[in-house]
Each structure stands twice: as C-alpha cells, then as structure tokens.
Amino acid sequence: MANHKSAIKRARQNEIRRLRNKSTKTRVKSIVKELRASKAETSGVDVKEQLMAAQSIIDNASKKGVIHRRTAARKISRLTKLANSTRA
Numbered sequence: 001m002a003n004h005k006s007a008i009k010r011a012r013q014n015e016i017r018r019l020r021n022k023s024t025k026t027r028v029k030s031i032v033k034e035l036r037a038s039k040a041e042t043s044g045v046d047v048k049e050q051l052m053a054a055q056s057i058i059d060n061a062s063k064k065g066v067i068h069r070r071t072a073a074r075k076i077s078r079l080t081k082l083a084n085s086t087r088a
Helices: 007-038 044-064 071-085
Strands: none
Touching: 007 044, 007 071, 044 071
16 A cells, blocks of 8 residues: 555545546447347347447547557447448
C-alpha cells in the first residue's frame, strides 16, 4: 500500500479509472458477442443496425483511451467483414 499522500491519491484515482474502463471493456465484449451470435439468425437489416451500434461503442471506447485505436479499427473491420459475409 502507498505511504505518501500523492501515492495514496494516485492509487485512489487508478482504482476509479480501472472500474470505469472495466465497464467499457465489458460493454465492447458483450456487443461483439451479441453480433457474432445473432449473425446466423437475423436478417441483413438487423445485422447492419447491430454493426452500427457496435461501431459506435467501440469508437467511444477508443476515444476514451480504454482500448487502442488500432485495436478498435481491427475489431470494427472484422465485424464489418462478418456482417458483409452474412448478406452475401
């Protein structure tokens, strides 16, 4: 455990940020999982709407610095590829 006043504050800030990042990462994982699971069952229009929602969530996570921008781009690219293969 931290002993200095500044180190205690830093530990407190890190814990708050960790919890905030955790919820954002969980949201990204769940939307990706939903899209992959529903691609076989739903029509092309539904998949497109889910893809747009997933892109928005992933972009926001990237913008906040929770995930790296290239990681976000890779996830979006793979999901788009998956959605396009469903319609074909």
